[in-house]
Amino acid sequence: MRLSDTIFALASGAGRAAISLLRLSGPDSALVLTRLAGRLPRPRQASLRRLRHPETGELLDEALLLWFPAPRSYTGEDSAELHLHGGRAVLEGVSAALLACGARPAEPGEFTRRAFLNGRLDLTAAEGIADLIDAETAAQRRQALRQAGGALAARYAGWGERLTRLLAHQEASIEFAEDGIPNDLDDEVRQGAATLAAEIAAHLADGGRGERLREGLWAAIIGAPNAGKSSLLNALAGREAAIVSARAGTTRDVVEVRLDLGGVPVLLADTAGLRDTPDEIEAEGVRRARRRAEEADLVIALFAADAAPDAETLALLRPGTVVVANKVDLAAPPASIGGIAPIALSARDGTGLDALRSLLEREAQSRAGLSEEASLTRPRHRAALGEAVDWLEEAQRAPLPELAAESLRAALRSLGRLTGRVGVEQVLDVVFGDFCIGK
Numbered sequence: 493m494r495l496s497d498t499i500f501a502l503a504s505g506a507g508r509a510a511i512s513l514l515r516l517s518g519p520d521s522a523l524v525l526t527r528l529a530g531r532l533p534r535p536r537q538a539s540l541r542r543l544r545h546p547e548t549g550e551l552l553d554e555a556l557l558l559w560f561p562a563p564r565s566y567t568g569e570d571s572a573e574l575h576l577h578g579g580r581a582v583l584e585g586v587s588a589a590l591l592a593c594g595a596r597p598a599e600p601g602e603f604t605r606r607a608f609l610n611g612r613l614d615l616t617a618a619e620g621i622a623d624l625i626d627a628e629t630a631a632q633r634r635q636a637l638r639q640a641g642g643a644l645a646a647r648y649a650g651w652g653e654r655l656t657r658l659l660a661h662q663e664a665s666i667e668f669a670e671d672g673i674p675n676d677l678d679d680e681v682r683q684g685a686a687t688l689a690a691e692i693a694a695h696l697a698d699g700g701r702g703e704r705l706r707e708g709l710w711a712a713i714i715g716a717p718n719a720g721k722s723s724l725l726n727a728l729a730g731r732e733a734a735i736v737s738a739r740a741g742t743t744r745d746v747v748e749v750r751l752d753l754g755g756v757p758v759l760l761a762d763t764a765g766l767r768d769t770p771d772e773i774e775a776e777g778v779r780r781a782r783r784r785a786e787e788a789d790l791v792i793a794l795f796a797a798d799a800a801p802d803a804e805t806l807a808l809l810r811p812g813t814v815v816v817a818n819k820v821d822l823a824a825p826p827a828s829i830g831g832i833a834p835i836a837l838s839a840r841d842g843t844g845l846d847a848l849r850s851l852l853e854r855e856a857q858s859r860a861g862l863s864e865e866a867s868l869t870r871p872r873h874r875a876a877l878g879e880a881v882d883w884l885e886e887a888q889r890a891p892l893p894e895l896a897a898e899s900l901r902a903a904l905r906s907l908g909r910l911t912g913r914v915g916v917e918q919v920l921d922v923v924f925g926d927f928c929i930g931k
């Protein structure tokens with residue numbers, strides 16, 4: 493990937509469409525656009541132009557052009573958008589003309605990569621843009637927009653700056669000690685490292701909500717055979733995803749549907765009815781059901797109101813499990829199951845379904861909804877921040893100022909990996925800006 497290349501790519505979806513959007517970016521963009529369209533449009537103003545092949549002069553399309561000179565563009569380079577008619581032949585003709593002008597097809601993510609390299613966004617914002625494109629629910633969109641807008645970037649950059657300052661002070665204390673000047677910078681640094689470590693640790697202790705919202709929550713319905721698990725899954729999904737039958741032991745494997753529960757994407761699994769069975773295939777289904785219940789972020793334990801609660805399902809109840817008494821059209825629900833008041837439901841006639849859905853939405857949002865503060869969204873973030881906390885703690889324990897400085901530098905590198913930003917030059921800037929060391 494060379495920044496000296498001028499690249500282009502279809503930015504809109506592939507296939508026949510009213511309009512196709514081609515993007516162009518790189519140092520030769522002005523030249524390429526001029527050869528195709530005769531002259532450059534005014535910056536950031538839509539202009540209708542005839543596009544011709546630069547060698548044959550053949551008319552390719554009449555298109556709307558947008559010209560974004562550097563640095564005020566998405567990539568930070570000279571770039572342009574070509575709004576073409578969305579036919580295949582148009583796209584092929586214009587692509588061939590761009591190739592003839594020396595531009596090359598972009599690699600996946602190359603526009604955003606260039607934006608990052610040109611300092612237009614940090615790594616977390618770039619990830620936010622990828623998430624925005626993948627967002628399936630409103631809450632995912634909000635989280636991605638916030639991250640793409642730099643909410644995490646700003647927070648991590650703030651921590652990076654504080655860390656840089658701590659490191660600068662630590663370096664200064666070492667210099668002062670050499671010169672025999674008394675100072676209490678060491679204590680200051682230790683105190684600062686402790687405060688910062690606590691702040692980062694609090695950000696990490698968010699129950700993984702940002703990651704869950706990005707990836708989707710895992711939910712599972714468990715219960716005895718014939719309790720109505722498949723009926724409930726179908727009712728929540730609004731379609732016949734799982735087979736419903738009066739025969740106990742119908743569901744053998746895990747059946748999954750995707751739901752949007754209050755903006756949180758949820759992968760809901762119907763599982764095999766929990767019971768001891770000599771049937772080998774069903775027994776494997778029961779094992780999978782138990783595993784699924786263990787792994788799930790949200791468990792719905794379903795009991796039939798017209799039967800005594802079964803011991804297998806009762807044994808899997810945990811704090812936070814949603815307990816449901818189904819078939820209330822046949823019998824009144826018990827007041828309590830395993831010490832929890834159940835939601836009364838009839839998957840057959842729909843009684844209680846809205847109440848259950850609202851409860852599930854609240855539960856999903858409390859586990860993965862948007863919090864007031866921007867949450868981290870990837871294991872990569874968690875790992876880098878965890879490392880930074882470890883190094884900050886190491887710095888507080890360090891027996892020598894030189895070792896404390898080394899640990900702070902390592903913490904800074906961890907944050908730097910997260911944002912792709914913090915470099916040594918910044919430390920030097922602070923060292924020489926804050927202190928007149930005079931050497």
Ligand SMILES: Nc1nc2c(ncn2[C@@H]2O[C@H](COP(=O)(O)OP(=O)(O)OP(=O)(O)O)[C@@H](O)[C@H]2O)c(=O)[nH]1
Pocket residue numbers: 715716717718719720721722723724735736737738739740741742743744763764765766818819820821822837838839840841
């Ligand atoms: N009367 C009544 N019958 C129900 C209700 N929900 C489910 N059923 C019936 O109960 C039987 C079992 O329903 P399923 O949804 O297949 O139950 P399941 O828990 O998935 O069963 P397994 O796959 O064997 O574990 C079917 O005959 C359903 O029609 C309900 O609310 N009321």
